Amino acid sequence: MNLNIGSQSFINVEIPLLWGKRAILEDKKGRISIISLEGPEAELEVLGNKPAPNIQYEIVSDGFKIIRSDEEVYSFNPESRTITGLSLKLPEIEIGQDAIKIGSNVFSGNVVSGSSVGIVVDERGIGMGAPLPEGLARLVA
Numbered sequence: 001m002n003l004n005i006g007s008q009s010f011i012n013v014e015i016p017l018l019w020g021k022r023a024i025l026e027d028k029k030g031r032i033s034i035i036s037l038e039g040p041e042a043e044l045e046v047l048g049n050k051p052a053p054n055i056q057y058e059i060v061s062d063g064f065k066i067i068r069s070d071e072e073v074y075s076f077n078p079e080s081r082t083i084t085g086l087s088l089k090l091p092e093i094e095i096g097q098d099a100i101k102i103g104s105n106v107f108s109g110n111v112v113s114g115s116s117v118g119i120v121v122d123e124r125g126i127g128m129g130a131p132l133p134e135g136l137a138r139l140v141a
Helices: none
Strands: 003-005 008-011 015-019 022-026 032-036 043-047 057-060 063-068 071-077 082-085 093-095 100-102 105-107 111-113 117-122 125-130
Touching: 003 015, 003 022, 008 015, 008 117, 022 093, 100 117
Parallel strands: 008 111, 015 117
Antiparallel strands: 003 008, 015 022, 022 032, 032 043, 057 063, 063 071, 071 082, 082 093, 093 100, 100 105, 117 125
């Protein structure tokens, strides 16, 4: 997959931005989609800045919360393009036009090529150009 997210270029990667067990993508119109790779099959949770069809969510003042098994998993603010973990203990991500801010780290103007995962964010930290973690559902482009 080849695409850009917040001034980062991802060339020949399977997943450009992996936040825990969720793939984060941006389309050419700047809309964010989030795909859960937790179960046996990938499941779309956010599609083009909106809750995906057939996903449980709750509208909040600055966007919406994704709910899985009656647990608030994360919130997404489409205006600021911010993803905040609720039950997920992951750093907040803000996808700007010129940068991706992950916690207090800012990524701007990078190119990641030929890696399974462009940027990986987990409870241990952040990495670039990482292998695909085991146990994830397959993301089909």
